[in-house]
Amino acid sequence: xxxxxxxxxxxxxxxxSQRRMFIAKTQASRKIQSHEPKIKHxxxxxxxxxxxxxxxxxxxxxxxxxxxxxxxxxCLENARHMFETMNKASTFVWNTMIRGLVDSGLFxxxxxxxCRMQFEGIKPDNFTFPFVxxxxxxxxxxxxxxxxxxxxxxxxxxxxxxxxxxxxVMYAKVGCIExxxxxxxxxxxxxxxxxxxxxxxxxxxGDSSSxxxxxxxxxKFGVKPDKFSFIAALGACTLEGCLLSGKEIFCQVVRNGLExxxxxxxxxxxxxxxxxxxxxxxxxxxxxxxxxxxxxxSMIGAYALNDKPFKSxxxxxxMQEDDVAPDIITxxxxxxxxxxxxxxxxxxxxxxxxxxxxxxxxxxxxxxxxDMYGKCGRVKWAERVFFGMKQRNLxxxxxxxxxxxxxxxxxxAIKTFQDxxxxxxxxxxxxxxxxxxxxxxxxxxxxxxxxHGYIYKLGVPLGIFLSNAMIHMYAKCGDLEAARKIFDSMLxxxxxxxxxxxMAYAIHGFGTHSSRLFSEMINDGYxxxxxxxxxxxxxxxxxxxxxxGWQYFNSMKRDYGLDPAIEHxxxxxDLLGRFGSFxxxxxxxxxxxxxxxxxxxxxxxxxxxxHRNIELAxxxxxxxxxxxxxxxxxxxxxxxxxxxxxxxxxxxRVRSLMKKQGIDKTTGCSIxxxxxxxxxxxxxxxxxxxxxxxxxGNSPACHSVRLAICLGLIGTxxxxxxxxxxxxxxxxxxxxxxxxxxxxxRFIHRSFGDSGPSIQFKSTGPNNMVGSDCRENPRxxxxxxxxxxxxxxx
DNA sequence: GTAGGGTTAG
Numbered sequence: 129x130x131x132x133x134x135x136x137x138x139x140x141x142x143x144x145s146q147r148r149m150f151i152a153k154t155q156a157s158r159k160i161q162s163h164e165p166k167i168k169h170x171x172x173x174x175x176x177x178x179x180x181x182x183x184x185x186x187x188x189x190x191x192x193x194x195x196x197x198x199x200x201x202x203c204l205e206n207a208r209h210m211f212e213t214m215n216k217a218s219t220f221v222w223n224t225m226i227r228g229l230v231d232s233g234l235f236x237x238x239x240x241x242x243c244r245m246q247f248e249g250i251k252p253d254n255f256t257f258p259f260v261x262x263x264x265x266x267x268x269x270x271x272x273x274x275x276x277x278x279x280x281x282x283x284x285x286x287x288x289x290x291x292x293x294x295x296x297v298m299y300a301k302v303g304c305i306e307x308x309x310x311x312x313x314x315x316x317x318x319x320x321x322x323x324x325x326x327x328x329x330x331x332x333x334g335d336s337s338s339x340x341x342x343x344x345x346x347x348k349f350g351v352k353p354d355k356f357s358f359i360a361a362l363g364a365c366t367l368e369g370c371l372l373s374g375k376e377i378f379c380q381v382v383r384n385g386l387e388x389x390x391x392x393x394x395x396x397x398x399x400x401x402x403x404x405x406x407x408x409x410x411x412x413x414x415x416x417x418x419x420x421x422x423x424x425x426s427m428i429g430a431y432a433l434n435d436k437p438f439k440s441x442x443x444x445x446x447m448q449e450d451d452v453a454p455d456i457i458t459x460x461x462x463x464x465x466x467x468x469x470x471x472x473x474x475x476x477x478x479x480x481x482x483x484x485x486x487x488x489x490x491x492x493x494x495x496x497x498x499d500m501y502g503k504c505g506r507v508k509w510a511e512r513v514f515f516g517m518k519q520r521n522l523x524x525x526x527x528x529x530x531x532x533x534x535x536x537x538x539x540x541a542i543k544t545f546q547d548x549x550x551x552x553x554x555x556x557x558x559x560x561x562x563x564x565x566x567x568x569x570x571x572x573x574x575x576x577x578x579x580h581g582y583i584y585k586l587g588v589p590l591g592i593f594l595s596n597a598m599i600h601m602y603a604k605c606g607d608l609e610a611a612r613k614i615f616d617s618m619l620x621x622x623x624x625x626x627x628x629x630x631m632a633y634a635i636h637g638f639g640t641h642s643s644r645l646f647s648e649m650i651n652d653g654y655x656x657x658x659x660x661x662x663x664x665x666x667x668x669x670x671x672x673x674x675x676x677g678w679q680y681f682n683s684m685k686r687d688y689g690l691d692p693a694i695e696h697x698x699x700x701x702d703l704l705g706r707f708g709s710f711x712x713x714x715x716x717x718x719x720x721x722x723x724x725x726x727x728x729x730x731x732x733x734x735x736x737x738x739h740r741n742i743e744l745a746x747x748x749x750x751x752x753x754x755x756x757x758x759x760x761x762x763x764x765x766x767x768x769x770x771x772x773x774x775x776x777x778x779x780x781r782v783r784s785l786m787k788k789q790g791i792d793k794t795t796g797c798s799i800x801x802x803x804x805x806x807x808x809x810x811x812x813x814x815x816x817x818x819x820x821x822x823x824x825g826n827s828p829a830c831h832s833v834r835l836a837i838c839l840g841l842i843g844t845x846x847x848x849x850x851x852x853x854x855x856x857x858x859x860x861x862x863x864x865x866x867x868x869x870x871x872x873x874r875f876i877h878r879s880f881g882d883s884g885p886s887i888q889f890k891s892t893g894p895n896n897m898v899g900s901d902c903r904e905n906p907r908x909x910x911x912x913x914x915x916x917x918x919x920x921x922x
Numbered sequence: 923g924t925a926g927g928g929t930t931a932g
Contacts, residue, residue: 192923193923196923196924199924219924220923220924223923223924223925224923224924227924227925253924254925255923255924255925256924257925258924258925258926259924259925261925262925262926288925289925289926290925290926291925293925293926294925294926296926297926319926320926321925321926321927322926324926324927325926325927328926328927354927355927355928356926356927356928357927359927359928360927360928362928363928390928391927391928391929392928394928394929395928395929397929398928398929421929422928422929423929424929425929425930426928426929429929429930456930457929457930460930460931461929461930461931463931464931491931492930492931493930493931494931495931495932496930496931496932497931498931499931499932521931522932523931523932524931524932526931526932527931527932529932530932556932558932559932561932562932
């Protein structure tokens with residue numbers, strides 16, 4: 129045996145036959161290593177000699193067992209203290225301390241300790257490396273992992289099956305599955321864990337089919353899969369939501385008599401939940417007599433994922449009735465259900481419970497809280513959690529950006545995005561998908577385009593989610609062509625992609641394009657959803673397609689089994705109102721199976737205004753006033769209508785009502801980007817051409833959108849290099865444009881990018897619009913050089 | 923006397 133010791137130490141890089149011998153005698157190999165403490169005895173001696181200088185070194189046997197018990201019980205501080213004061217001559221002591229750090233997730237510290245171990249001349253053994261590799265995996269330290277791998281090869285440990293298995297997992301998790309495959313392929317002996325490491329490695333790499341193939345190959349090689357093989361394979365099915373494969377693995381689990389294992393049970397519930405069969409997950413869960421916290425968590429997560437928030441609430445109750453205490457993961461899985469139904473009280477209770485149980489601070493839980501508060505409309509509370517976090521990662525930043533966007537704090541969202549960049553974070557697909565709607569809402573085409581460029585520069589893949597956000601951004605910023613280009617370049621689309629592009633054409637007044645895209649969508653086999661019809665009906669409403677609007681509305685239930693929701697009725701009312709079909713509109717409201725909201729009455733009110741139907745406006749306004757308090761616009765609209773009819777008493781009554789209720793007039797603001805500069809116009813602006821100053825309250829001089837467009841026209845050049853609109857001594861010299869500015873109340877904007885942007889606007893009424901024909905006949909388009917223009921409420 | 927697995931936010 130002494131020879132063997134010498135052999136293992138001298139031959140740093142053993143040849144092939146030696147490697148084979150090494151593996152064949154794994155047990156012997158361990159015995160060799162177990163001799164190490166004896167070999168290291170001289171270190172022990174040297175420490176004994178130094179004891180005079182380090183007085184608090186304790187005797188080795190009792191201290192080692194104390195260190196082990198501290199590490200095993202997770203008392204890391206005690207373990208650390210023990211470790212520093214004890215005799216550190218044996219590799220076992222270092223291994224134990226490194227293990228303790230890894231188990232506590234202190235990967236970096238574990239690696240530092242491993243370096244210190246080498247520095248102090250303690251030789252690592254076959255037990256050291258699995259811990260160190262795990263630390264590299266957890267730390268995502270590929271470079272250091274590779275250097276550890278080379279040390280392993282130098283020391284001849286690259287034949288150790290445990291070390292190889294750990295390396296397979298490490299390379300897979302840091303994104304180098306090819307290296308995992310190489311190691312696996314070169315292994316002389318593989319055990320079930322080697323196979324499992326490959327199966328789960330492919331899952332880490334996002335390659336579900338290779339993972340499942342690996343399970344098949346394992347069978348062929350005569351290796352019997354164990355529960356870990358199936359857990360990994362279930363994870364593979366989960367990756368792409370492949371229910372069929374999931375069911376197949378489930379059958380294999382049953383055939384192997386493993387369905388009573390709690391780890392398997394939670395993986396099965398999770399798989400069915402993620403593959404969309406929550407009913408099966410529920411039935412399976414109900415059959416489990418003794419459910420542990422993980423099983424409950426999986427079920428709560430499955431409900432949350434499948435839009436069953438109330439079942440998620442009930443599940444949490446049952447879990448506690450069963451005397452199973454919710455843990456951190458329970459709360460993390462539960463919070464999305466609160467967000468889904470805006471159950472702020474539930475969310476706050478969870479937050480309180482987390483504080484009471486001392487679960488905070490916890491990075492993931494706090495991020496989930498930021499998300500919940502954001503989705504429940506409490507952006508300030510989301511901020512409070514976010515800024516109070518001890519640790520943040522990219523996901524927490526993304527959640528905060530989303531919270532801002534969801535609550536229309538678009539400028540804050542963009543600022544947070546910039547802060548994230550200044551904090552040296554590298555944004556990911558989710559960051560961009562979260563922040564782009566902010567650029568869309570404020571209509572910042574130049575900045576939006578810069579973000580697109582940054583996405584390209586970083587090489588962030590344009591997945592469906594991000595592509596949809598880009599289509600939306602370009603469409604809202606007026607660049608319909610860029611939006612279409614992204615849509616056309618998408619290899620994979622989903623229903624949201626179609627809905628977004630249909631809506632993009634809709635808001636630009638190209639109703640025929642929206643309609644055509646819907647037909648394409650159906651021909652391509654996509655199933656429309658409720659939002660598809662919102663896009664379509666909006667297209668019909670904006671473009672004034674009354675008959676098509678009715679056709680789509682009626683086909684919702686008849687052809688696609690979709691019940692029209694309140695927003696669909698709203699679109700139809702907009703459409704009917706646009707045509708002045710008030711009888712039909714009233715009938716639709718009476719017949720609708722839903723309680724009319726202020727949105728519905730608001731639609732009727734706006735239509736009454738266009739058609740100067742004061743009686744109907746009063747009816748609609750009274751309904752709105754009885755529904756909620758946030759209806760400033762309705763008060764203003766009604767008051768303006770009374771003013772137009774010269775009913776000044778009514779004007780005074782509405783104004784005093786507003787005053788009584790403490791309602792202030794909100795100020796409309798329009799921004800026009802002209803020659804790279806953003807210019808702001810408010811409802812009553814100082815920018816007033818002298819000839820417009822004396823005009824009435826509703827004149828272009830007081831209309832922020834019109835003022836913004838005027839300035840845009842003055843400040844930019846037309847195709848021949850001349851100004852689009854000139855004022856000479858305060859008078860607009862272009863009657864054609866001046867008449868448009870005076871008439872239009874809706875406008876559509878877009879830009880051509882480098883060749884110079886343009887703006888399209890249209891005037892009131894279904895018969896007098898620059899609509900879908902524009903594209904076919906560019907001459908009919910009001911194409912004016914204007915960087916961008918939008919209308920926002922401050 | 924030490925080593926490989928599952929349930930986690932967007």
